[in-house]
Amino acid sequence: MRLCDDDLGTPARLGAATVRLTIDGRTVEAPEGTSLLRAAAQAGIRIPRLCASERLEPFGSCRLCLVQIEGGRGYPASCTTPVAEGMVVHTHTPRLTELRRGVMELYLSDHPLDCLTCSANGDCELQEMAALVGVRRIRYPAGGQKHAGMPVDGSNPYFAFDAEKCIVCARCVRACDEIQGSFALTVAGRGFAAAVTAGQGEGFLGSECVSCGACVQACPTAALMEKRVIEEGLPERAVVTTCAYCGVGCSFRVELKGEVPVRLVPDGRGRANEGHSCVKGRFAFGYATHPDRVRSPLVRGSIDEPWREVGWDEAIAHVAAEFRRIQARYGREAIGAVASSRCTNEEVYLVQKLVRAAFGNNNVDNCARVCHSPTGYGLKRTFGESAGTQDFASVDHADVIMVIGANPTEAHPVFGARLKRRLRQGARLIVIDPRTTGLVHGPHVRAEYHLALRPGTNVALLNAMAHVIVTEGLVDESFVAQRCEADSFARWRAFIADPRHAPEAVEAETGVAAEQVRAAARCYASADNAAIYYGLGVTEHSQGATTVMAIANLAMATGNIGRPGVGVNPLRGQNNVQGACDMGAFPHELPGYRHVSEPVARAAFEAHWGVTISPEPGLRLPHMLAEAREGRFKGIYIQGEDLAQSEPDLEHVHAALEAMECVVVQDLFLNETARYAHVFLPGASFLEKDGTFTNAERRISRVRRAIPPLAGLEDWEITQRLAQAMEYPMAYSHLSEIMDEIARLTPQFSGVSYTLLERLGSVQWPCNEEAPHGTPLMHRERFVRGEGSFVLTEYVPTSERPDGRRELLLTTGRVLAQYNVGTQTRRTANGVWCSADVLEIHPQDAEARGIAEGDEVCIESRMGQTRLRAKVSERVRPGVVFTTFHFPASKTNVLVTDGSDWATNCPEYKVVAVRVERAAGASA
């Protein structure tokens, strides 16, 4: 039974004084404000209930949890009655039994009594409560008013709503409101006619529902049920693992029948998601068993030839031979690898080890190059560690939340829901984004300030905010004095106070009214706890790293570091992008962010691995491609990345791939990059492997194998066999041995082990002798680098600016239903929400170009051109257009230029000057 064993009925109340009371003769202690229901549950006393759940505020509607209190009147509901000192409570008396039976009899009088053929049979709280209450007959005759025969709403591709099974406990409605914050459901009508309704009654699909699954999770009956359970029956076993989509890193129970995953259910014990989920993690796992999956290695002589299925031995031997041949002919530096930030820590670790130990160079990179490499650079320089400072729970303590270049409700939905919950509790919100994202305004959310800046001017705007803070006396002087470098701060203060950084001075450049900037700066600086969350709208710019450092400067200057509710929080794109960086899949860094030039670090690895490591930085991914076109770089091992769709300046990428002699792609599907590959190695999905992922809050969580690898090998095994074939000895018999090696060689991970993870569920690094249970909040007493360092953040405008021919700026992002290049989500039913990339264009710009909603438009940048359908929308400001890059057909990245962050070469995806016109022959 899913609920009652561990759900205590109402949320915990923490921090208050403890009171002592008697329940059923037992002395019970509970914090003030705790419900009687919860206090009883904690004491092992189970009071029947249907509308209560510890994930929802008490509601008091089902009237099953009634109790009697000595000296009190009537029969109060224990879910809404708080404990009180000296209270004497009885949960089971003859009258209570009668009342509960009376109420349950009413429930059953309006419920189809078809338990044996119901999809929730055996997993139904109503059934369970009926048994507990002991109803023996239903005296109301069959002819009465009923909800029987109401139509089933099957519009959502993943779950169905069967109104006749609904008991109107409103758990779904409350979950949608309180947990997800979509407010997509209501109860329409009153009294007996009251019925759960999505939107204005148009069904779930047409409503504001984001298909997060919270309602399905909350439903005590089969009223809201996964379609797969309806089809397949209840699962029989479960494996707890970690989601493979975004950087939130939600914990899920994979529920299976045999080797068939039936459903994924968010795990209430998962600390990153606390039982919540989004449409991707919860439902969009069908790609793992999609027929497109490749089940055996493929090899071909040239990319014009058809693929030839081969065995693992042959494929591995072929790759090893090719790489050794290339190195012999073109030199050791002529090959490299791209590790996947979707693979496990252990797998990434092995890839960089393969490169450093077997390839003998540092040519290893990962997709953080194109997303969060500026974060690593910027936070390392200012704070001393390449990671976010907080845990997700920290947001519950923030009073002012500043979201910069991030769209968490679409891209990090589970954290987005948590953030919105905090906003509903009264936190103030500043959004810095060229586009009106869902956070700017929506149900019960409204940003106090939306600084809709021109794309590419982040640094100018943040400098202006810092200018206000410095010149208006808003600096937290004591924090700066105690925690930061005196000289770098003094330099920065003088630099930023210069009038050229004043909001008024940059108004024309940023397009944001100076007064707005001043007000927002004051709002941020004067909060008790102010937190910054940012995303790729910060990093994917020509000044990505500078922007990160400007953010760090702001946080340090206002003392917003080192306690709950504050901090600098990068929202990581991929599930394991933090881990991939931690694991040293960077050309300049060994695991644990130690530069390859550091002799001590290098020596440790050299000793353990028995090789010599190059002290020079290796090639970054874009430079591998550039050098390929130059003819020096000839072979690449690409694990789980679709370079040919995700990289900027795609024509250049395609030419580079074509120029190589051995391109090895390891992936689930024959992706775009595989068109240019000579060898394809079928990888394993997250359901098919063991290991660990590290999320955006540095939380290391276990990935556990639920089904065997479709192609026979987990990805780490492929890498290990490749290393062996290249005559570098690797002989791990289990992944825990890899983690043990990581722990031995990496100071931040020295306390991490599979044993610890089993014990704690998950752990946030640094985890070592000083922090054996991990570190939820960093830089508490001192910065990792000692004193915080202020970096001068000169605003250098991007060269990518509108001109006479290209008058608009294109910026890109994600939508909720799709994920990145769509390799996974396009192979699920998520297409019902988003089946194509569209170009959002402001009505003014549309009108000026004669573009109507739905028109096909031609978009041309200086790199290339493509066509999309137009969506006329005020979400973008005039002069700015927006699209996504989820579908290969859109070729969005053909448009993106070769511009990149000066420090990390993270591509400037967010700013492309484009010309947009109605495509010839297009019709609305």
Place this chain on the structure above:
Amino acid sequence: MNPARETPTVVYVPRDAAALAVGADAVAEAIRAEAARRALPLQLKRTGSRGLFWLEPLVEVATPQGRIAYGPVQPEDVPGLFAAGFLAGAAHPLRLGVPAALPYLQGQDRLLHARLGVIEPDRVDDYLATGGYRALEQALALEPPELVAQVQRSGLRGRGGAAFPAGIKWDTVRRAPGPTKYVVCNADEGDSGTFADRMVLEGDPFSLIEGMTIAALAVGATQGYVYLRVEYPHAYRTLTAAIELARARGYLGPDVCGSGRAFELEVRVGAGAYVCGEETALLESLEGKRGLVRAKPPLPALAGLFGRPTLVHNVLTLATVPVILAEGAEAYRDYGCGNSRGTLSLQLAGNVRRPGLVEKAFGMSLGELLYDYGGGTASGRPIRAVQVGGPLGAYLSPSHFDLPLDYETFAAAGAMLGHGGIVVFDDTVDMARMARHAFAFCADESCGKCTPCRIGSVRGREALERVLAGGPVEAELALVRELAATMRDASLCALGGMTAYPVLGALEHFPEDFTARARSGRPVQG
């Protein structure tokens, strides 16, 4: 004679909705027309109603002997009245004499309702002339704790039905921490058989405004809301006009009477949901939500409107506050009996010869009210049943007519005074149908949140329909009794919880209407 130089005669015609419903506007128009035809100078004043509804439209004329009443007046009576010299208070078959001397009024203790039918409700000066705003003046000189203490000493209990001691509520709100607090007036007078709130709103709105202002001073609130039912459009117009006038004269606004204290007042209109008369559902509705009943705790006094401490009272309770301050808490307390102090606004309705408003100190017997005031049934048949306290009040039989009207005695008898509404039925009433009606009412008005009310009301209605159709009575009645008790003990709020009272009352006191049915074969209707 030059009519222009002559002082016009003042004629009073009520504009209370109940008077309008029986033609008061037409009568006023007939009087105006007749006076014009006769070129007689006349000033028409539109007042509230004194609450003697069998006499409405009740027209009064100002004469040197005082106001002389005529009623019930129909438009066709008007020429005859003029001909008889009614402007001078002359004799006429409709002449009733000095209103205060009418036995119906003479026996009453009109403290709260003294101005009804007397003053023009939209004239601040009329209010001031009748002692209005004296209480506020006093209150402004008092510290909040002393104000609260006065209310406590008066023994005032909430007049909306629950009869909770007002002073305790005030003290809770006053002590609750927080910069923002609210005073909310529950003017969602939905109980059938009650109309006293409406009469105050239409006939003496400043008394409510003054009472709310004093309450706000006492508890530290700066914003008040009146939640008024949409079924009372006349009350809405009068009250909103009065609020504007009070604001214009400085009795409301950022600086009440130059005291430096702010109090704003706004009227919000309900939308036809009876359950919003329940205070927590009302607060939800004021917040712009579905009117679902909230679980308590938290008490609204601590976490009410928008989560802030909120003082919620009904119209009569708040309008009594100026009386208490003006007359003195002890003077008010001297009325009544036991723990029921002061006066009660009783409303006689249904099949009664003299329907109307009777303000009396607690303690009169039910029979006295029904016969001495009500005069028995309108149909002339014997009284068979009365429902006291609205649609959720118990049905009582003549065996209860000795019960004194006070909270405790009624509660002990398994009944309640509620909002003071009393509906009279003669011996043609079918109590099984009234019991079915009670369930049907609950089913129609249930907010749908809690299960006993949501499903139970429908199942109860169905069971009684089966009884009415001649079904197997004993089993059904046992089920109904148990269901009613389940609803009573397990429902979230009084709507589901008190539906048991009329049902069980009917079953207990009028069993023959249920058991004899199968034999008599009486038809089912409605």
Place this chain on the structure above:
Amino acid sequence: MTGERGSMETRDREVPSPLAPLLEAHRSRPGALLPLLHAVQEAVGYVPPAWVPFIAEALDLSRAEVHGVIRFYPHFRQTPPGAHRLVLCRGESCLARGAEELIAQAERLLGVFLGGDTPDGRFSLEGVYCLGLCGCSPAAMLDGQVQGRLTPRGLEAFLAAAQERS
């Protein structure tokens, strides 16, 4: 999805012109939804479902919330009302004075049950549990005009007078 299906669609269309000033007048009031819905219904006689997205957007609510509120309160209509609105009281006081016969009479005269609109669009017939006119039961309200001590014959005249007025 958060936007694509729901609010986006609404955000990109023009606010209906009768609605725009009402949104402006109410959007900053605390708990504005009921007053706004009243204003809308006063303006056009009902709350057009197509307006709900704009109302939701203006008040930072979801469409579902607004829909739930409209469906909770019997006073709010989702369809245009009849030219005349007859409200008959069926509270106990009026029941004690013959309201059941009156209701039956009205249903017969208009050919619809309580809660219905005549097919010709002339009348909407509503029941109410109390009009507060219990001193002159049975009572009714027609287009805001109250009538007490109503008899079945009086009801006929009452309706006829209304027809004449229009």
Place this chain on the structure above:
Amino acid sequence: MNPAEDLRSEAVAVPSAAYRARLLAMLERVCANCRAEPDPVAAVLEHLRRFWHPWLRQALTALDAQERAQASETARQVLERLDAG
């Protein structure tokens, strides 16, 4: 294999003009972003040393006089220091 030796063996390839231009543009961006530093040339050099593969640095030294003429002052100084090794 000796890494240093290996690098040298690859240095023979002459980077294309387009590539050289692209690298120079990259260098200029680094210079622009370091211009507020106390010693911009040192800061740029340190950046190149920490983050740029030797091939890229070598390619910069392959810039011809004409190409260098278009470079900023800081970039020119950086190039000179790179030439010096």
